[in-house]
Amino acid sequence: MSKSADSITVATIKTKFGNIEIELYTKEAPKTTANFVGLSLAGYYNGVIFHRIAKGYVLQGGDPTGTGAGGSSIYGSTFEDELNPNTQSYKDGYVRGVVAMANRGPNTNSSQFFIILDDAPQLPKNYTIFGKVIKGMNVVDKIASEKIKPQMGPNDGRPVNPVAMEKVTIEKRYKKINSIFETR
Incomplete structure (x- = not known):
């Protein structure tokens, strides 16, 4: 008997509105996904x-201070971008449901990330894409519909009643299993 399996790594973010499931791009952004997985497993x-909610643009989280100025990584400090023009995620760009690292400039990734709410072809390809929402985009939309205190523009600011990531879990899922049985 021989079998082959294709697995994906899925992060599930539990919120009061339901779960958000994200397929992590472990092959396209190995260092970034290792950071996200490591932080998630550590709680x-x-x-x-x-x-941060930028209406029609992004939902951002991952800063334990809740200010947008904090964050850390499993590497002890910030880490480099993984921007490879040959990967499918880079070619597809920032489309609805994409999950990418938030940063303050080149090679300043830590724990903050954002989820694209609507296709954003105008966004420069400066942010490492490391996954995509595969289930629960309605939950993302519900969180993004919360009332905000505008800080960076009329449609960009802090939620009045912030929604927390209650728990983030990581699991391997198998996309398909093919078995071939040989009889002698």
Whole structure:
């Protein structure tokens, strides 16, 4: 008997509105996904709020201070971008449901990330894409519909009633299993 299996790594973010399931692009962004997985398994994101809503653009979280100025990584400090023009995610760009690292400039990734709410072809390809929502985009939309205190523009700011990531879990899922049985 021989069998082959294709697996994917899925992060599930539990919120009061339901779950958000994200397929992590472990082959396209190995260092970034290792950071996200490591932080998730350590409970780093548990209780952390989505601190920024840019209506029709992004939902951002991952800063335990809730200010947008904090964050850390499993590497002890910030780490480099993984921007490879040959990957499918880079070619597809920032489309609805994409999950990418938030940063303050080149090679300043830590724990903050954002989810694209609507296709954003105007966004420069400066942010490492490391996954995509595969289930629960309605939950993302519900969180993004919360009332905000505009800080960076009329449609960009902090939620009045922030929604927390109650728990983030990681699991392997098998896309398909093919078995061939040989009889002698």
